[in-house]
Amino acid sequence: MYAGLLRVPAGIMAEIVAHAQAASPHEACGLLRGRDGVVTALARGVNEAAQPATRYQLDAATLLQQLDWDARGEALLALYHSHPTSPAWPSLLDAAWAYYPDAVTVICSLGGLMPVVRGYRLARHPLTARPSGVQPVAGESALWAMPLADGYAFVQRRANAEDWFRVEVLEVQLETIEATWQTHASVLE
Numbered sequence: 001m002y003a004g005l006l007r008v009p010a011g012i013m014a015e016i017v018a019h020a021q022a023a024s025p026h027e028a029c030g031l032l033r034g035r036d037g038v039v040t041a042l043a044r045g046v047n048e049a050a051q052p053a054t055r056y057q058l059d060a061a062t063l064l065q066q067l068d069w070d071a072r073g074e075a076l077l078a079l080y081h082s083h084p085t086s087p088a089w090p091s092l093l094d095a096a097w098a099y100y101p102d103a104v105t106v107i108c109s110l111g112g113l114m115p116v117v118r119g120y121r122l123a124r125h126p127l128t129a130r131p132s133g134v135q136p137v138a139g140e141s142a143l144w145a146m147p148l149a150d151g152y153a154f155v156q157r158r159a160n161a162e163d164w165f166r167v168e169v170l171e172v173q174l175e176t177i178e179a180t181w182q183t184h185a186s187v188l189e
Helices: 010-023 060-064 066-071 092-096
Strands: 005-009 029-035 038-044 075-083 104-109 116-126 135-137 140-148 151-158 161-177 186-188
Touching: 005 010, 010 029, 010 038, 010 075, 010 104, 010 116, 010 161, 029 060, 029 066, 038 075, 060 066, 066 075, 092 135, 092 140, 092 151, 092 161
Parallel strands: 005 038, 005 161, 038 186, 075 104
Antiparallel strands: 029 038, 029 075, 104 116, 116 161, 135 140, 140 151, 151 161
16 A cells, blocks of 8 residues: 555556546546556446446456456556546545455546646544434435545445445645656557
């Protein structure tokens, strides 16, 4: 886990932005692999969400690529997606469905004059009491939420019980680096 810094070659950072722009008005999504906090490659994914303009669901074929990375001594360092019109901040649903706690969430916003790319760690913590003030989430019949200063609080209905949790949003510095011939970064299609 690389808590505070993720190093991304300039070419891969440009590919994240290009993928976001090509997919707009839908959200783009994909994976970043590497080792020791340095991204070595990007795998473009397919957004299979029912409402791709405001949500993303990465396709299974892209997710399965992780199995091959282990053999090369690499790992999933980050999942990336775009926000075509909203800021580069994790949405309520980004936080609720964050299933990779060791991976950085990279968001490319196209909502301003220039693209903005930022990274976050989404840390899920159980709550000992049901949070008050949660409101139903549109389109999610079993989820209630509310914003907090540092993330979100959630109530999720499961069968005959409820899960109470919060997701803390921690910014991760993205350092753009230049790839050298020896550490050439590749883009996987």
